[in-house]
Amino acid sequence: MAHATLTRTTEASGPEPARRSRGRRHRGEDLTKLLFVLPAVLAMVALFGYPVVKNLLMSLQDYGLRTFFTGDAPWVGLRNYTTVVTDNLFSQAMVNTALFTVGSIAFQFVIGLGLALFFHRRFPLGGVLRSLLLLPWLLPLIVSSATWRSILEQDSGILNRTLTGIGVIDDPVPWLNSPSVALIAVIGVNIWIGIPFNVTLLYSGLAEIPAELYEAGQLDGATGWRAFWYITWPNLRAVASVLLMLGVVYTIKVLDIILGLTGGGPANATQTLATQSYERSFIDFKFGEGAALSNILIAISFVFAIFYLRSTRRAVDE
Amino acid sequence: MISKRITAALASATTLSLVLAACGDNGGDGDDTSSSSGDTVKSLTILDYYNNDPDKSLVQKGLDSCASQLGVTIQRETVPGDTLIQKVLQQASSKTLPDVLMLDNPDVQQIAATGALAPLNDLGLSGDGVIQGMVDATSYDGKLYGLAPVTNTIALFYNTQMLQEAGVRPPKTWDELKAAAKTLTKPGRYGIAFNANATYEGAWQFLPAMWTNGGDETDLTSPQVAEALQLWVDLVQSGSASKSVINWTQGDAKDQFVAGKAAMMVNGPWQIPSLQKTPNVKWEVVQFPVNKEGQTPVAPLGGEAWTVPLNKDQAKQQKAADFVKCLNSDENELAWAKARFTVPTKTALLDQYVQEVPSMKVFTEQVRTARSRTGKLGDKWPEAAKVIYQAIQLALTGKASAQDAFKQASGG
Numbered sequence: 001m002a003h004a005t006l007t008r009t010t011e012a013s014g015p016e017p018a019r020r021s022r023g024r025r026h027r028g029e030d031l032t033k034l035l036f037v038l039p040a041v042l043a044m045v046a047l048f049g050y051p052v053v054k055n056l057l058m059s060l061q062d063y064g065l066r067t068f069f070t071g072d073a074p075w076v077g078l079r080n081y082t083t084v085v086t087d088n089l090f091s092q093a094m095v096n097t098a099l100f101t102v103g104s105i106a107f108q109f110v111i112g113l114g115l116a117l118f119f120h121r122r123f124p125l126g127g128v129l130r131s132l133l134l135l136p137w138l139l140p141l142i143v144s145s146a147t148w149r150s151i152l153e154q155d156s157g158i159l160n161r162t163l164t165g166i167g168v169i170d171d172p173v174p175w176l177n178s179p180s181v182a183l184i185a186v187i188g189v190n191i192w193i194g195i196p197f198n199v200t201l202l203y204s205g206l207a208e209i210p211a212e213l214y215e216a217g218q219l220d221g222a223t224g225w226r227a228f229w230y231i232t233w234p235n236l237r238a239v240a241s242v243l244l245m246l247g248v249v250y251t252i253k254v255l256d257i258i259l260g261l262t263g264g265g266p267a268n269a270t271q272t273l274a275t276q277s278y279e280r281s282f283i284d285f286k287f288g289e290g291a292a293l294s295n296i297l298i299a300i301s302f303v304f305a306i307f308y309l310r311s312t313r314r315a316v317d318e
Numbered sequence: 319m320i321s322k323r324i325t326a327a328l329a330s331a332t333t334l335s336l337v338l339a340a341c342g343d344n345g346g347d348g349d350d351t352s353s354s355s356g357d358t359v360k361s362l363t364i365l366d367y368y369n370n371d372p373d374k375s376l377v378q379k380g381l382d383s384c385a386s387q388l389g390v391t392i393q394r395e396t397v398p399g400d401t402l403i404q405k406v407l408q409q410a411s412s413k414t415l416p417d418v419l420m421l422d423n424p425d426v427q428q429i430a431a432t433g434a435l436a437p438l439n440d441l442g443l444s445g446d447g448v449i450q451g452m453v454d455a456t457s458y459d460g461k462l463y464g465l466a467p468v469t470n471t472i473a474l475f476y477n478t479q480m481l482q483e484a485g486v487r488p489p490k491t492w493d494e495l496k497a498a499a500k501t502l503t504k505p506g507r508y509g510i511a512f513n514a515n516a517t518y519e520g521a522w523q524f525l526p527a528m529w530t531n532g533g534d535e536t537d538l539t540s541p542q543v544a545e546a547l548q549l550w551v552d553l554v555q556s557g558s559a560s561k562s563v564i565n566w567t568q569g570d571a572k573d574q575f576v577a578g579k580a581a582m583m584v585n586g587p588w589q590i591p592s593l594q595k596t597p598n599v600k601w602e603v604v605q606f607p608v609n610k611e612g613q614t615p616v617a618p619l620g621g622e623a624w625t626v627p628l629n630k631d632q633a634k635q636q637k638a639a640d641f642v643k644c645l646n647s648d649e650n651e652l653a654w655a656k657a658r659f660t661v662p663t664k665t666a667l668l669d670q671y672v673q674e675v676p677s678m679k680v681f682t683e684q685v686r687t688a689r690s691r692t693g694k695l696g697d698k699w700p701e702a703a704k705v706i707y708q709a710i711q712l713a714l715t716g717k718a719s720a721q722d723a724f725k726q727a728s729g730g
Binding site: 065066068069070071088149153154155156174176177178179262263264265266267268269282284285 | 403404407408410411428429431432433434515516517560561562564565579700704708711712714715717729
């Protein structure tokens with residue numbers, strides 16, 4: 001039976017064997033493609049899928065100290081979410097997170113752009129200075145925050161000593177000791193840390209802009225400020241949007257700098273969603289609530305990621 | 319089409335294997351421990367947080383001598399103090415807890431509440447003769463889960479030279495303390511340094527004032543507690559203590575003291591080795607002052623307890639308990655106390671200890687009346703401690719008065 005079918009097909013059509021062998025080759029090709037994708041899929045599932053799913057599940061469970069020993073974590077529905085959202089500190093942490101993110105990114109970007117434009121003009125030692133500028137980025141965050149903590153110390157910190165010494169202020173500023181100043185100080189340190197990243201990306205963006213554009217612009221009278229507005233800025237837009245998007249995602253989750261500088265204090269003045277999530281998980285050992293907060297954080301980042309993806313897609317379409 | 323189906327199959331296979339692997343981790347408990355079980359137990363694993371010298375090697379001596387007494391070898395692992403509980407949780411979920419586990423005494427009840435520890439009464443140990451405060455700390459639901467060979471507490475250190483120069487006697491009451499701190503303050507120097515940061519350490523430093531004045535963690539809105547907080551507020555607001563105390567750790571307070579930037583400090587005897595490194599700073603210790611004469615100073619008990627995590631291997635569990643018993647022998651208590659500036663936990667040893675180490679007299683006296691943090695609230699203590707340090711922060715930053723701070727911090 002099988003034999004008959006086989007012969008008939010071979011007899012029946014001439015191009016058939018060719019097509020079949022091509023099909024087999026096709027299948028082999030598919031398999032190869034698949035094998036190439038497989039490691040990436042595995043890595044994604046293990047390194048991204050598992051933690052995200054686990055975190056989602058955890059936020060719906062009463063996941064505490066006991067869970068680690070007994071393994072049971074009762075399902076509690078959305079109770080963790082309502083607990084964290086109705087907490088007294090939640091609204092303050094939200095506002096602080098927003099101020100921290102917007103404040104950090106705005107200044108990092110503007111200062112970074114200024115420095116990038118400055119270094120774009122070639123001058124002696126420009127390269128050396130530009131690489132020195134990377135230093136804050138290279139330091140471990142825990143080192144920078146410890147150093148800044150001593151710089152910002154109210155009584156003997158070098159900043160207050162200098163400022164009082166040159167007569168800018170009469171009384172030492174309570175940088176990290178006053179609830180009304182601490183957030184500003186923490187944002188300031190984060191700006192300092194973020195500038196190198198902004199300078200580096202914006203500088204390479206500037207280097208990409210062809211010099212001919214400026215030459216042509218010069219003929220039409222576009223120099224100085226007008227050259228920046230009509231030539232530099234439009235050409236830098238793509239880099240800038242990537243930078244701002246990454247900035248939001250990186251800044252919104254900043255934890256180590258705040259922990260190192262103030263630990264969320266004084267009197268919770270520098271608590272953000274990230275520090276609250278850390279505190280609930282690793283100090284209170286209420287991992288379910290910590291997971292709920294970090295999921296809220298992920299959701300906010302996700303909104304920005306979507307904005308970013310949509311804007312880049314539009315750019316490709318154009 | 320085919321490729322899609324294969325991808326789906328592969329994806330589900332991977333998920334499945336991951337799930338299986340995860341289950342395997344949780345399910346295959348303690349195979350390695352039971353395999354080594356036999357008539358005789360040859361080795362014990364130990365986890366503690368004495369990861370810095372001199373403590374690290376001094377503790378090692380005690381462990382080694384008990385190991386040779388019991389005829390076992392030990393594998394000891396040390397981790398930094400603030401990562402111990404995370405390490406324990408990790409090991410608990412992978413069922414690789416050590417045979418002997420050291421825990422900071424206020425954590426014992428929390429961990430015992432999870433059912434991870436073996437009750438020591440059933441294994442031939444008891445807390446007889448141990449100061450009540452420590453037995454309270456290491457018991458849960460009427461059963462003993464750990465024993466601490468040595469303990470410590472906090473008191474008031476003062477710079478003898480500075481007090482002499484200013485003609486100030488070591489303070490005995492809060493009024494004297496405030497007056498002394500004010501007199502001792504001059505440009506570049508504060509009268510007193512303490513730790514009021516937003517951590518459990520900040521709460522711990524507040525307890526001598528709170529407890530001595532009759533305040534209690536079961537009722538934090540009482541006037542006695544508010545009075546104690548007012549003491550901290552007065553010291554900071556009068557400029558006798560730095561406004562930075564809300565960010566300082568106990569180590570920072572010690573650094574200020576050593577640098578001559580503070581004439582007094584609230585601290586514990588574990589700072590003595592590093593104070594001895596600067597012999598030109600001469601110091602003495604007195605008990606923490608009382609609010610009104612006639613009050614007894616009550617300070618919190620510090621120190622670490624040794625526990626035995628539950629083990630299916632009965633022989634090993636018994637050996638581990640014997641090991642803890644050996645660590646709590648009179649000889650070892652005295653040896654560790656002398657070498658590490660701590661205080662033995664057995665009341666019968668205290669007199670002998672003070673005779674041999676007169677410099678620890680004040681701390682030893684303080685320990686006699688000291689209380690444990692978890693004695694009354696048990697595993698609910700961390701919540702109370704959180705209210706305490708939040709209230710301190712609110713009051714010291716001027717966001718609330720000492721009277722309202724505790725109400726506000728407890729969410730009222």
